[in-house]
Structures are given as structure tokens and as C-alpha cells.
Amino acid sequence: DQSPVGADSAQDSRMPAGAVQNPNRTEPPQSSMDAKKLPIYHQKNKLIQAVRENSFLIVSGETGSGKTTQLPQYLYEAGFCKDGKIGITQPRRVAAITVAQRVAQEMHCSLGLEVGYQVRFDDFTTPSTVVKYMTDGCLLREVLADPALSAYGVIILDEVHERSLNTDILLGLLKKVFSNPHTASKGRSFPLKVVVMSATMETDKLSVFLNNCPVFTIPGRVYPVTCKFGQAVGPKDLESTAYVKEVVKVALNVHTTEMAGDILVFLTGQVEIERACDLLFEKAECIDYRYDVYDRTVEGLLILPLYGSMPTDQQKQIFQPPPPGIRKCVVATNIAATSLTIDGIKYIVDSGFVKQLNHNSRVGLDVLEVVPISKSEARQRAGRAGRTSAGKCFRIYTTEFWEKCMPEYTVPEIQRSSLTAVILTLKCLGIHDVIRFPYLACPEERFILEALKQLYQFDAIDRRGKVTKLGELMVEFPLHPGLTRALLKAASLGCQDLLLPVAAMLSVENIFIRPGQPEKQKEADQKHKALVAKTGSMNDFALLLTVFQSCKSSDRPSAWCKDNWIHWRALKSAFSVETQLREILLRLQQRRDFPVETFDGNKSELFRQCLCTGYFTNVARRSVGKVFCTMDGHGSMVHIHPSSSLFEQETELNWVIFHDVMVTSRVYIRTVCPIRYDWVKDLLPKLHEVDVYELSSVAREEVTDDEMKKWETKEAAKRQQGSKVMKK
Numbered sequence: 001d002q003s004p005v006g007a008d009s010a011q012d013s014r015m016p017a018g019a020v021q022n023p024n025r026t027e028p029p030q031s032s033m034d035a036k037k038l039p040i041y042h043q044k045n046k047l048i049q050a051v052r053e054n055s056f057l058i059v060s061g062e063t064g065s066g067k068t069t070q071l072p073q074y075l076y077e078a079g080f081c082k083d084g085k086i087g088i089t090q091p092r093r094v095a096a097i098t099v100a101q102r103v104a105q106e107m108h109c110s111l112g113l114e115v116g117y118q119v120r121f122d123d124f125t126t127p128s129t130v131v132k133y134m135t136d137g138c139l140l141r142e143v144l145a146d147p148a149l150s151a152y153g154v155i156i157l158d159e160v161h162e163r164s165l166n167t168d169i170l171l172g173l174l175k176k177v178f179s180n181p182h183t184a185s186k187g188r189s190f191p192l193k194v195v196v197m198s199a200t201m202e203t204d205k206l207s208v209f210l211n212n213c214p215v216f217t218i219p220g221r222v223y224p225v226t227c228k229f230g231q232a233v234g235p236k237d238l239e240s241t242a243y244v245k246e247v248v249k250v251a252l253n254v255h256t257t258e259m260a261g262d263i264l265v266f267l268t269g270q271v272e273i274e275r276a277c278d279l280l281f282e283k284a285e286c287i288d289y290r291y292d293v294y295d296r297t298v299e300g301l302l303i304l305p306l307y308g309s310m311p312t313d314q315q316k317q318i319f320q321p322p323p324p325g326i327r328k329c330v331v332a333t334n335i336a337a338t339s340l341t342i343d344g345i346k347y348i349v350d351s352g353f354v355k356q357l358n359h360n361s362r363v364g365l366d367v368l369e370v371v372p373i374s375k376s377e378a379r380q381r382a383g384r385a386g387r388t389s390a391g392k393c394f395r396i397y398t399t400e401f402w403e404k405c406m407p408e409y410t411v412p413e414i415q416r417s418s419l420t421a422v423i424l425t426l427k428c429l430g431i432h433d434v435i436r437f438p439y440l441a442c443p444e445e446r447f448i449l450e451a452l453k454q455l456y457q458f459d460a461i462d463r464r465g466k467v468t469k470l471g472e473l474m475v476e477f478p479l480h481p482g483l484t485r486a487l488l489k490a491a492s493l494g495c496q497d498l499l500l501p502v503a504a505m506l507s508v509e510n511i512f513i514r515p516g517q518p519e520k521q522k523e524a525d526q527k528h529k530a531l532v533a534k535t536g537s538m539n540d541f542a543l544l545l546t547v548f549q550s551c552k553s554s555d556r557p558s559a560w561c562k563d564n565w566i567h568w569r570a571l572k573s574a575f576s577v578e579t580q581l582r583e584i585l586l587r588l589q590q591r592r593d594f595p596v597e598t599f600d601g602n603k604s605e606l607f608r609q610c611l612c613t614g615y616f617t618n619v620a621r622r623s624v625g626k627v628f629c630t631m632d633g634h635g636s637m638v639h640i641h642p643s644s645s646l647f648e649q650e651t652e653l654n655w656v657i658f659h660d661v662m663v664t665s666r667v668y669i670r671t672v673c674p675i676r677y678d679w680v681k682d683l684l685p686k687l688h689e690v691d692v693y694e695l696s697s698v699a700r701e702e703v704t705d706d707e708m709k710k711w712e713t714k715e716a717a718k719r720q721q722g723s724k725v726m727k728k
């Protein structure tokens with residue numbers, strides 16, 4: 001059964017909304033006709049010329065004008081691939097994949113040949129790939145391996161207005177290296193072209209940053225969008241999830257009272273989106289199209305989710321026009337705001353919220369939070385309805401919410417997230433002074449210091465701020481530094497087989513399925529409990545290992561997953577990630593200086609002790625009752641998350657380490673492992689050992705030996721004091 005929900009298709013069999021599919025239709029023939037309608041098409045020759053004449057160029061234009069899909073093709077046709085590849089970066093993984101698929105289709109080639117993509121843990125390129133879409137994180141890794149980017153003729157940094165951390169860093173690096181004639185030609189036989197693409201915002205500032213490079217603006221027409229505010233979500237609703245129900249209500253109202261035209265709903269994340277799709281489906285099934293719908297040509301609703309970790313074949317459907325008489329309703333994350341353009345959208349339903357990774361200074365960690373969007377973001381969302389004709393935007397929130405809760409602009413990621421990984425990258429690139437690096441927007445100095453401190457704690461840099469041998473190994477892994485540290489510890493002890501699967505499992509989406517129905521939930525809980533029993537200990541990390549190994553050794557892994565309420569798709573990617581991490585490790589182990597250590601403790605404790613090496617920054621001690629207190633100097637009060645296998649055991653625990661935290665009205669720790677104080681005793685003082693302000697002088701300039709000595713004496717004194725406090 002593959003039809004949308006509609007009057008003549010009110011089938012008895014219920015399908016989950018996520019599985020509502022288009023009826024079997026062949027892909028619309030993609031012709032150059034469509035491409036010729038895009039605003040960018042009229043600028044083709046001028047654009048090619050501009051790229052020829054400038055080593056740095058900014059291209060700006062409304063979203064949907066054809067920058068991402070067309071410009072690389074123009075440059076390819078014009079022969080820019082003669083000497084090297086054209087590389088295009090995207091802040092988002094899904095965007096890199098979908099756009100590459102689209103461009104391969106337009107160029108009539110198989111994906112992975114001339115056109116390919118690379119995202120973390122997924123490389124779809126071959127030696128013949130000349131147009132390569134990738135995430136900004138991937139390009140940053142390539143810079144590490146080859147700072148001259150000698151394989152590339154053109155680098156296009158796309159979606160710069162999104163201000164993702166990695167894109168901001170790449171901008172600084174490209175400016176530093178390629179705008180200086182002395183360094184620009186180092187390691188290259190021909191000059192590199194850099195194109196920076198952005199929606200219309202802030203191009204003046206960008207141009208100044210890039211030494212007044214020219215800005216090429218693609219003229220485009222936008223149609224008016226009328227915006228209506230709602231009554232439902234006001235300043236008081238910041239912490240509730242009522243917005244999911246409200247967007248469903250508003251979307252259905254649009255469906256039944258507005259003229260034909262597709263709907264785009266902006267929500268926050270996968271769970272909320274799937275919930276909304278389910279609700280929409282339920283309600284849409286009850287519509288009687290003879291009486292309930294204002295526009296009689298509308299005969300059904302096609303509900304499609306769109307979020308980052310969705311399988312790509314489902315993502316493709318998003319772009320196909322709906323069948324005649326059917327209204328398409330896409331329920332998406334912020335990805336549909338600028339990265340992907342869906343044609344035919346006439347109505348927007350804006351929840352007003354977005355899921356954002358923020359550095360939470362209260363707990364000293366990065367936390368994924370649902371926060372109000374900025375006003376500029378809200379305008380961008382609304383604009384998606386006015387691309388080809390006038391449109392309407394329904395905001396579910398009140399004007400009071402707009403005034404009081406929504407900031408004017410979105411804060412760039414570099415100013416709100418942990419910088420540990422990028423600072424290590426910069427250090428490995430030989431950039432010692434990370435404070436005076438050319439940032440488009442400077443992060444707060446304390447964030448840089450925090451990162452330096454963490455790197456020091458993981459032994460990735462020494463007291464002078466120089467990268468250690470370990471740091472050089474750590475930078476090779478696309479993982480959180482703490483996890484990498486634990487993995488390297490395990491590898492040095494010869495037990496990487498315990499840590500590799502865990503690192504892989506922590507790099508994919510949540511593998512435990514939580515069904516909505518209470519009965520099913522009970523069954524899932526039982527199955528998950530059985531897996532805990534099989535693990536033999538209460539330890540969420542070990543549980544991940546059990547799931548990985550049990551599934552891998554099963555004859556029919558997908559059936560095993562189904563039976564145990566485990567996400568097969570997530571686990572399949574974990575298998576692939578594990579292989580890739582193993583390959584990186586094997587390559588590094590060829591190095592002569594790869595550390596080798598021996599373990600003289602109890603074998604059964606080996607696994608947890610390795611974890612402690614990377615997670616001693618995330619230690620918590622039981623305080624009173626069920627409340628734990630973190631030991632990182634913040635002393636935050638935290639609770640064990642109900643999803644943890646230790647949730648019911650918590651009163652018997654004294655010391656734990658945890659992988660991450662979730663902040664709601666309380667701070668929860670997730671993926672938890674009990675430990676003994678003995679294992680972290682010698683590591684904990686390291687958390688208080690360095691004074692960040694002293695590290696800052698390290699960040700600025702090389703320190704003399706004299707200063708070093710003074711500092712070390714002072715530190716030793718402090719350490720003694722520190723350990724006294726610890727024993728109390």
C-alpha cells in the first residue's frame with residue numbers, strides 16, 4: 001500500500017506516517033530546461049569570468065537561485081577541473097549527499113564517478129571524481145593531511161551564512177594561507193580559486209574579512225509572504241513540548257482552509273518530527289474531502305518527514321511533485337531553511353524552535369537543546385513560501401514570544417560550542433597562537449582557554465601548548481577527544497576490540513527503539529533488560545558492546561534487531577563506522593612511536609579503566625539520595641537519565657562516569673558507567689592543575705624556560721592543596 005492519505009484512498013490498513021510513500025511514479029525527467037529557469041542561469045558567463053579573474057570571490061543570492069547545484073557544473077563545463085578537483089563544502093551531511101545525488105543526475109553520470117560526496121564515515125567518491133561535495137568537517141581533515149589542498153583547483157565554501165564552526169575555521173585558514181602570495185603557492189603548481197557562497201546576509205562583512213574581495217550578487221525575484229502570528233505559544237511555553245501538537249493543528253487547518261499548494265512545517269528533530277507525522281496522519285485520515293476542505297481540487301495529503309539521519313531513498317521523495325490533487329506536507333528540521341530547496345511550497349508552518357548544540361557553561365559540556373529561533377531565522381523560514389509565487393507563513397507563536405524570546409540574529413556556532421577539536425586541528429596545522437587566529441567572529445577567550453585546558457587534560461598538548469605525540473594521533477580520529485583518548489589507551493594495552501565498537505556505537509544515532517504505544521514499550525523494555533542481563537554488569541558502555549557483538553555474531557542480524565527492538569539501520573552504520581575506525585587505528589599503529597603499555601590490574605576492570613582515561617572529565621560522585629555531583633570544578637548536580645540501565649540501581653552507586661548530558665528542568669547524565677574512585681584518583685587533580693589564564697599566555701607566545709620553572713613550582717604547590725581538598 002503506497003498511496004497518500006486522501007478521500008479515495010482512506011484505506012483500512014494503517015501506515016505509520018513516516019512510511020507514507022508516493023504512488024509508484026517514475027522520477028521526473030530532469031532536463032536542462034529546469035536548470036535554465038533558475039536565476040543563476042542568466043549569470044552563467046559572467047560568473048565563470050568572475051571566477052577566472054579572482055582568486056577569492058563571494059557569490060551571494062537568494063536560497064533556491066541555483067548556487068549549490070549549478071555553479072560547480074558551470075565551472076566543470078568551463079574546464080576548471082583540468083588541474084584539480086572542484087570541492088564544495090556543506091555544513092550539513094544530508095545536504096552534501098542530496099545535492100551530490102541531484103547534480104550527478106543533472107550531469108547524467110553515476111554518483112561516485114565524476115560527481116561524488118564525502119561525509120564523516122561515508123565516502124562516495126572514486127579517483128575519477130572531479131566535482132566533490134563534502135561536509136566542511138571533511139575538508140578540514142583534508143587540510144590536515146595536505147595543507148596546500150593540492151588536489152583541488154577550486155574550493156567552494158557553501159552556506160557560509162549558516163556560520164557553522166568548521167566553515168568559519170576553514171574561512172580563516174583559507175584567508176591565512178591563500179591570500180598571502182608567499183604561502184599561497186607553497187606545495188602547489190597552480191593557484192587555488194576560492195569561492196565563498198552565501199545567502200544574501202552579511203556579504204559586506206565577509207568581503208572586508210577576505211581583503212575586500214569582489215561580491216557577485218545573483219539578482220532574483222522574491223514574492224511577498226504574509227505572516228500571521230498565533231495564540232498558542234508564548235514566553236511561558238519555553239520548556240514545554242506543546243509546540244508539536246500546535247504545529248499539527250495549524251498544518252491541518254491550512255490543509256482544510258487554504259487553496260492548493262504544498263506545506264512546509266519547521267520542527268526541531270527526528271523524534272518530534274515523527275511524532276508530528278503520526279499525529280497528522282491520524283487526523284488527516286478523518287477528513288471528509290466532500291465537506292471539510294475549502295479548495296475542492298485538494299483531495300489528499302501526503303506527509304513526508306525530513307531530518308538528518310533519514311535514509312537517503314526516503315529523502316529523494318521530498319523533491320518529487322505530489323500526484324495531481326494531493327497536497328504535499330513536508331515536516332522538516334532547519335535543514336529546509338537554507339540548505340535544501342523544495343519546489344512548490346506555498347505555506348509555511350513555523351514552530352519557532354530549533355535544536356541547537358550549545359556549550360552549556362553551567363555543566364561545562366556541549367548540550368543539544370531546543371531553543372527559540374532568531375528573528376532572522378524566522379524571516380528566512382517564511383521566505384521559503386515566496387520563491388515562485390506569493391505565499392503565507394503561519395507562526396504558531398505570539399507576537400509577545402517574538403518580542404521577548406527571539407534574539408535578533410543566530411549566534412555563530414563558534415561562539416557557542418566547544419572548540420576542543422578545532423583547536424587541536426589548528427595546533428596540528430602548526431598554528432600556535434590560537435587566540436590571534438583570523439576568526440570571522442572571535443569566540444570568547446574563555447572558550448578557547450577551556451579547549452586548551454581540555455586538550456591538556458587529555459595529554460594532547462603539553463604545558464607549553466605544543467601538540468604532543470598523543471595529540472598527533474588523536475587528531476586523526478573524527479571523534480570527541482575524550483572518546484579518542486580512551487580508544488588510544490585501549491589500543492596501547494592491546495584491547496582495542498573492547499573500545500572500537502563502543503566508539504562506533506556512540507557515533508551513530510540512538511540504537512534503542514522506544515515505541516510510542518505503552519504495550520509495545522513494555523515489550524521493548526523487557527528485551528532491553530534481557531540485553532542488560534546478558535551484559536552481566538550494569539554499565540551502559542558495556543551494554544553497547546553487547547548489542548554490537550550479539551548482533552554481529554547473529555546469522556540474521558536484521559531479524560535479531562527487530563526482535564530486540566534495536567535500530568537496524570543505526571547498527572548497520574555502527575558496523576561500518578567500526579571498520580573505518582579500525583582502519584585509522586591500524587594505520588597509526590604502523591608508526592614506530594605508537595604507545596605500548598602493560599596492564600597489571602584486574603582483567604575484568606580493564607574496559608572500565610580504559611574508559612576512565614577519556615572520561616575522567618565526566619566523573620560524578622553520589623551526593624545525597626539519587627543526586628550526583630560532577631567533579632570537574634563546576635560541581636553541578638546531576639541525575640541519571642531514565643534510559644540508563646543504572647537508573648534503578650543508582651542508590652548503590654558512588655562514583656560514575658558518563659558520556660553526555662541532557663538538560664531539561666534537571667540535568668541528566670546519559671550512557672553511564674560505575675567506576676571506583678581509585679581509577680580516577682590520580683587523574684582528577686589534572687582537572688584543577690592548570691590555571692586557564694596561564695594557559696592563555698601559552699596560547700600567545702612561546703614561553704621561556706625561566707617562566708616555565710616559576711609556573712611549575714606554583715602549580716606543584718597548588719596541586720598539593722588540591723589533593724587535600726580531594727581527600728576530604
Ligand code: ADP
Binds near residue numbers: 339342343
Ligand atoms: P541555492 O544553492 O542557491 O539555494 P540550489 O542549487 O540548492 O539553490 O537549488 C536550485 C534548484 O534545484 C531548486 O529549485 C531546487 O528545488 C532544485 N533542487 C536541488 N536539489 C534537488 C533535488 N535533490 N531534487 C530535485 N530538485 C532539487
Ligand code: MG
Binds near residue numbers: 069339
Ligand atoms: Mg545552496
